[in-house]
Amino acid sequence: MQTKTAASHIANALQFCIDHKARKAGNIIQAHILRTNQFSNTFLVNRLIELYSKCGHTITARHLFDQMPLRNIFSYHAILDSYCKLNDLNNAYEVFAQMTERNAVSWNLIISAFSRNGFKEKALESYYSMRRDGFVSTHFTLASVLSACGGLSHLECGKECHGAAIKIGLEGNLYVGNALLGMYMKCESIADAVMVFKDLPEHNEVSFTAMMEGLVEANRINEAFGMFKLMHKVGIIDCVSLSSVLGVCSKSLVEESAVNILSDDHKHTMHGKQIHGIVIKLGCDRDLHVNNSLLDMYAKQGCMECAEILVNNMLEVSAVSWNVMIAGYGKQYNKEKAIDCMERMRLCGFEPDEVTYINMLAACVKSGDLETGLRIFNSMLSPNLTSWNAILSGYSQNEYHKEAVMLFREMQFRKVKPDRTTFAVILSSCAAMSLLEGGKQIHAALLKADFYTDLYVASGLIGIYSKSGKLETAKCIFNMVPQFDVVCWNSMLAGLSLNSLYTKTFALFQTMLGKGMLPTEFSYATVLNCCSSLTSPSQGRQIHGLIVKNGYENDAYVGTSLIDMYCKCGDVDGSRLFFDTMPGKNTVTWNEMIHGYAQNGHGEEAVNLYENMIRSSVKPDCITFVAVLTACSHSGLVDTGLKIFNSMKQEHGIEPVSDHYTCVIDSLGRAGRFNEVEKLIEKMPCKDDPIVWEVLLSSCRVHANVELAKRAAEELYRLNPNNSAPYSLLANMYSSLDRWDDVKDVRGLMNEWQVSKEPGYSWV
Template identity: 60%
Template sequence: MLQHAWRSGYLVNVLQTSIDNKDYIAGKLLHAHILRLGLSSHTLLLNRLMELYSKCGHIQPARHLFDQMLQPNIYSWHSLLTAYCKQPQLDNAHKLFLNMPERNTVSWNTLISAFARKTPTRALELYSQMNAHGFSPTHITFASVLSACAGLGEMDCGRVSHASAVKCGLNKNVYVGNALLSLYVKCGCPRDALIAFRELDEPNEVSFTAMMCGLVETDQVEEAFEMFRLIQRSGIRIDSISLSSVLRVCAKGGGSSFGWNGETDRDLPNTQGKQVHGFTIKLGFEGDLHVCNSLLDMYAKNGDMESAELLFGNLSETSTVSWNVMISGFGQNRDKQRAMEYMERMRALGVEPDEVTYINMLAACVKSGDVENGRLIFDSMACPSLISWNAILSGYSQNEEHLEALKLFREMQFQNQQPDRTTLAIILSSCSEIGFVECGVQVHATSFKCVCPGDIYIASGLIGMYLKCGRIEAAVHIFDGLTQADIVCWNALITGLSYNSLDKEAFTYFQRMLQIGMLPNEFSFATTLSCCTKLSSLSQGRQVHDLIIKDGYANDVVVGSTLIDMYSKCGDVDGARVQFDMMPYKNTITWNEMINGYAQNGRGDEAIFLYEDMIYSEGKPDAVTFIAALTACSHSGLVDLGLKIFNSMQQQYGLNPLADHYTCIIDCLGRAARFSEIEELVDKMPCKNDSLVWEVLLSSCRIHGNVILARRAAEELIRLNPKNSAPYVLLANMYTSLGRWDDTKEIRAAMLERQVTKDPGFSWG
């Protein structure tokens, strides 16, 4: 008997060594030895053998052994349950669980944890059953359940579980606390995450890392940096995961210097990232591939490809991820050529590109505007994923090749590739741009199969498409059918109604939005102000202005520029100037609106003073700036200044004058009867096929009686549109006013010969 016990004890120890080493062959030999010794009924030995088989990933021998056991105990059942859960064969695990003669908290926790990782909904169901059977949850139960809630985004269920953990006194347990952090972070509740973090008695590196990730996901970059500083001060071991997380923060940008190297200059490019890089070397992580890939990603996302290349060149080991990060980085920086070079180098070194490589290369082509090469890469993919389809479709749409996008979408359907909400949004945008409502209707029908009915992301695209195509009733019907429209849907409706000149209706929907408590954003205000402008309703515009101040959008450059435009076009140019002077930041559009406001309200001198202020303050004038300035010169008789500004376009700013600029300067010179200078301009202007230029010239010639140049302008207009009666009539009237009756007859004869009929006049009387 003693010898029997000694042998079994010895075999248990040997089996433990095999388990630790995952030595399957040794286990098989020991199994045979146990059978020869007649120890096949020894439960402890068989449990150890089952553990060995499951550790080595051989579930069938473990199950066979279990089925042969004469007296399996709770440990036997748990051993096989754990093996099924690790595989994971969850259906088999659940069947075994249901057949267990005896269950305890460990049994429930093992199954709940496994389902939490793979099927969170089932994990929550099991948790409910565990409570119903009267088992008390442990810290492992709560950690698994909270993880399941985080995966499903089940905030309400998570809060209930949090309350239960508090009741059981387990909320301060580090595992439960970390699961709570993850839940609140993933559900976008940073304040709750911070409370859970502060409740932890001994937060570990997982706690700090989860908190840091949560802060960066909600764009609280400075707070995320502060969390990393706190890790250092707390003396907690900084591992590769913590470093990779803080590098993600650095990739977001913002924040102040860590001050490790005495640097405090916030204007230094990528200061924080470089400091973390130095810190990784100090901690000995320069050889850690995961950290190095995070460093590459950080440099690439900050546009510092020079540092990324230097680091990449010094890596002792690279992976497909490393190459993909470099290709993606060059693509983000619109350097398609360098991205292509890295892909070729990758292949030359025997590293096989994966799907991510092709997607990154495809994105590089699309961002560079090279959709043709992007399509070649797409066509080279054996089985392109949905991400690849969306990337190439987006490329066509952004490059305004909308018909190509629609053709490819049809091909996508033929290949039975299911679109998602991103695909449908891209195609709806293309349908909107070319007014292809029939295709938009087909996409609408497809959306019922591919996404949930009432999906607000698709709804906003549909509303925009129908309104752009003039299908107002359809757009309103979709909007009214939404159970809960978001701000994007409201903006799409208001903008679309305004686009269709239904500005009163658009303003009414803006009021409805306010009534239900939906907060407008900068786009809502800008569109509504444009409605007020088109309605010439200064009183409504002022009411919207009051709301803008109340909601804190007064300093927004887009809203501010639209306010200036509204006040100017409603005749209150002084009110526009007050708004202009109050804006802390002004872009080119802001300056243009104010200059144009003065010009259109007959205050040319002030427009020019403001134009000169813009130049003096190093503003960058664009084509619109010069149209506004030249219009001001024309309306105020500032001819020489107008010529100076016109000539400066190309000489100082490298801008080629467009037809509108020639129209303005010709109008300016024509008002002053400086026709010799006009002739010089029209001889060398590239826009001889623009009718408006000749119409303005003909009008000036008629006022000042310049018959020769008037005849030339009329002939050009007739060349551009032989059936247009206006130039014939204007020239004939000019001859009549000068008493040149023969010339008048000649013009009328030409009209009869060419079968040009004068448009009938209309009386308002």
Template identity: 60%
Template sequence: MHARINTTYLVNLLQSSIDNKAYIAGKLLHAHILRLGLSADTFLVNRLIELYSKCGHIHAARHLFDQMVERNIYSWHSLLSAYCKEGQLDNAHKLFMKMPERNSVSWNTVISAFARNGYERKALECGRVSHGSAVKYGLHKNVYVGNALLSLYVKCGCPRDALIAFRELDEPNEVSFTAMMCGLVETDQVEEAFEMFRLMQRSGIRIDSVSLSSVLRVCAKGGGSNFGWNGDLPHIQGKQVHSLTIKRGFEGDLHVCNSLLDMYAKNGDMGSAEVLFGNLSETSTVSWNVMISGFGQNHDKERAMEYMERMRGLGVEPNEVTYINMLAACVKSGDVENGRLIFDSMACPSLISWNAILSGYSQNEDHLEALKLFREMQFQNQRPDRTSLAIMLSSCSEIGFLECGLQVHATSLKCVSSGDIYIASGLIGMYLKCARVEVAVRIFDGLTQADIVCWNSLITGLSYNSLDKEAFTFFKRMRQTGMLPNEFSFATILSCCSKLSSLSQGRQLHGLIIKSGYANDIVVGSTLIDMYSKCGDVDGARVHFGMMPYKNTITWNEMIHGYAQNGRGDEAIFLYEDMIYSGGKPDVITFIAALTACSHSGLVDLGLNIFNSMQQQYGVKPLVDHYTCMIDCLGRAARFGEIEELIEKMPCKDDSIVWEVLLSSCRLHGNVILARRAAEELIRLNPQNSVPYVLLANMYTSLGRWDDTEEIRAAMLERQFWAVLFIAPAAPVERKLMDKEEARGWNGAATIVSVFLFQRLYEGTLFRNFLRSKPSSLISDVFMCGAKAAIPDAPSPPTDIPFSKIFCISLLQ
């Protein structure tokens, strides 16, 4: 009797120590238990293991466990739970595999821990073993066992396995249906998730608040992503669920109401969300946060700020989620400055807050500030996660900052697993953008299992570096491994076909696209049109265009541009008019394509009409590209008076391409006065640019104005351009190979040019030619070459140009 009283008393004291995490008191109780000779009492020792685990002393708990005379399932489960909570998943897995008996609790504990900590593969491995055991003992049809397996597969992102477990159940309950809906929506199978809810209703399963919240999440997902449904269907279905909510009497359930608010916000219906919010009998911080987030997602920063102020005015204290939502609202509206003020006002910003502001700077292309903030983040001992690292790798890629990219790579090795696919994809993209192809390929080859994102990143990067044949090699290798290409894979590889002008490979890919089920995809279809057009088969492009069931603005643009670049301007304009007639909305690219078609086909008046309609009818403000197309169109027809009027109205007078196009047109038609103005503007914009001198001198030469030509030559010498070669149009052109002194290529600031240095035995002068196109193309052209003796900002010459490509063009007067 005395021992029983002591045991009961000790259990109560141990429970108190566990609840209060009183480690010292627990140690004293442990000593007292040893003195009483109760060290073999399994129940008391189990409580001691729980105490040490709760206080973070896992080693002490394991030591006690190893000394136990007799263990029961609770002993194993207590230590297993401790390992899982502390993130010691290797130890948890080893202990789990040694367990003599495993029940649903132990299975769920270890599986949940693996899934929660990103070890989905191990969780799935354990889950499939347990599934096999359940089938062996006939437990797979039991609703509790089945729901545990179903939840596991959902957590591990395996909806097919989850569906198998679901179908094995004799009588699925509301938990089964809700878990399946969550699993399907997580993998963007929105329509299937909603169909599961319909099946739940037809099966007569009780609809509770949890299932309603889950299906509202399905509708929110459909409205907030590019997957699943098209148009307003998610919004319509969400309203139907709202009606069902009222019918079932859940309109007063705050959790359901918050889900309704989120559904309306994700579908962009902030009017309905405000009405619902205003009628709520009670609100929570979650309700306010959903409203602030909704306005932010719809780029209405002012209303989001208004709700935050109202929230404070009513005495509801904003939490971290409120600040994060407000920060996201500023970022989405492009107001990173106010977003930074909100971020700086946080006493201790969380990792999510850091990622939100980093993402804001990156999205607004302020990549240097993002990198600076990332460094500050590390100084404040905030450990970056895979999202932070991915944002930084993206910023390094965009500005080609290899040195910083290397530092982010080093940080990633410390902070995340070396085999993390998400980070590997970002690293591959960064190195390829920085022209470190060999490093990117090495990282890719080091992956144990590359996903489609990694393959796409590598193929896209190779194409970016003009390694289109290599991109094809990896595309074939991807298919050989059994990885199925997606729409982005096809769009990238079709782009490679376009650059290689490989129509035969393009047609093979078209067949594969049809076989893979992507023939009706708008992105793939638009890229196919581009491929056929650039390979010269504009009729093939037109056939595919006509077969596409859905067309967006990009699709129309590709087809119009295809006609324009193949010299079929009349058909391009006809298609443009067809687009307008069918209700399509032209954008800036549409007008560039249409104006280019008018320019190349001499449709000047029609081009003027299209140009004038841009802002008047369609609200599209003309950009410098549109003015350039229009000046080229008028210039080809020698309508220089209208060009001058257009230039006077043009807001972008400081763009050199406009004046270069005008100067070329003036040279073609011999308009000396306007040519001089264009040349002066070009020289004003960039005094080191030799192009205006070259074009102007060419025009003077072709007109026989040798005094003006000599004046240009003197001006070039004054600006340290060494020499000029002139070719008169009527004179025969002498061409011969000369002794090579040096021939090197270099990459200029905007376009790739070549500098050739050779010995010219003409009045003993050493000439340096500055060529803007291939040497062989210059022979039939009226041309003048000129170059500076040195180009201070040019990089070192990387490669030798073959001697066979060097020509000497003589001056004959």
């Protein structure tokens, strides 16, 4: 009796040590147990193992476990729980495999450990083994298994677990219900998730947050905001849910863009700043995670002023805070501010990490500063795949395609395994350079890496073979893709159009529609370009009808293509009618309409439209001035053209380039105002552009200005002695003036330079 009482006192003392993690006191009790020969008491030794496990001394716990003279199932559970909490799956499974007796707790521990550590398949296998051994699942079992099903997007297995929950009466359990919500959302089965949510007898923060995050992933932003509204109404809000709804605001991507939520009686408006107000009201503005979510929301919506105010007033910042700020400025192409944030980050005691360098790299690349970007990239000890993709994208987007290819080779030498993004970027660079051999080598690497059927990569392959004129190979790749997406169709449409196979482009477009594939802006722009090239207004109008039907008529990209199509088909009035009804015009749209007037000889209308553009506060660019100056040149509006040309730098801060000088010289030359031409030539910076001199030579020939024609021809000889055009133009001019000796001199010069004129031929 005394022995039992003593053991009871020791057990109570050990429980106190376990509750307070008092390891040193536990050591004294262990010594007492050994001294009093009570080590054979399995119950006491189990408590010791539990104590050491809770104090993080798993090695000591395992030593005790191995030395135990008698073990029971609770001994195994104690050490198994310790390994599972440490995520030491090898030792956990070794102990589990040694168990001669198991119960639901044993299975729950191992299933939970597998699921939590990403071994989803192992978790499901263990679950089915548990079922075969006749054990009934508990709410812990189902929660772990449902998490594994969600991670694997294994909907059928998830539904089977749902059925098991109903069978054992756990479908109303909040723990299981929340796991079901998460599983259905991850499997993109929104309707099932909504049904589970409605059937739950009660909800908590986890329920609402799971629904909200799932709806965001499904891009159902309005419904996600509606879920937050309901959450707010019932008063179940915590810092985690606030962070989640701020993620919804980030997803909307438009600063101060309100999302309307239809309630029972009237509409409510919610956006990021309102959520910020709720954060302050509920006292969550001291929570670092919530503040970082606010920063992320403001940065993604482009409101860096708000982000600056917030970060300057935060009581606590982290490396994440500064990384978000750097990424935000990078998105706005503001490299200087991004660098400033990195310096402030260091001053706050945080060393830049891998994410910092990737964000800085992206900021430099987006700002076009590839030199600094490369310097940052080279300073990274071991750049990861994201960093490689960022620098490769930067070179490719800024048209440094040769450098991109060289970097890709270096990446291979360093044994960094490329992904679909890497392959797509490098294929784009190869296509831009018409580097067919390089494309073939990458194609071989894709076959080896088993990426050749990837939709994203297949589009890049179609692009390079199309641009290199290898359409049969492009078609072969297109036909090999197991499941088409619209990007592959667009790549094939673009390839056919690029090779002037307009009829085949239309046929493929019709096939695309017949297969139920919805065209995108790019699809419509490609087929509209075919209509323009074929001068086919009837087909263009059919495409226009389809565009209206599918709701793309307000898209600036598609609208610009429609304007170009109507103008090239000669229907300038139809083009202007559509232009006037467009709700969202950008600079490109205005340029296209002005250019359309220029192409069709409507110079005054082009000038009037240009003036309307200025009055509408739309900023003109270089292309705008080329279009309006071309219109002035073709319509004889010389003085108007000069006035617009002179306003470029003075009023709009745009430095004229060779295209602008060419237009003005053409305009003055057509009018025979050669004194002004000579003055303009003297001050223009682009004296090595052959087009300028060719235009001047043509004008001199029309007006028989021999001296200036001779100078223009000499400049052309200097720039390209083997080009026969200036010799022919000058010789023809001399012959029309009966200056045969000069003709003979020009012919002699051609012989001296071994310049031969290619004979003309008819296309008819």
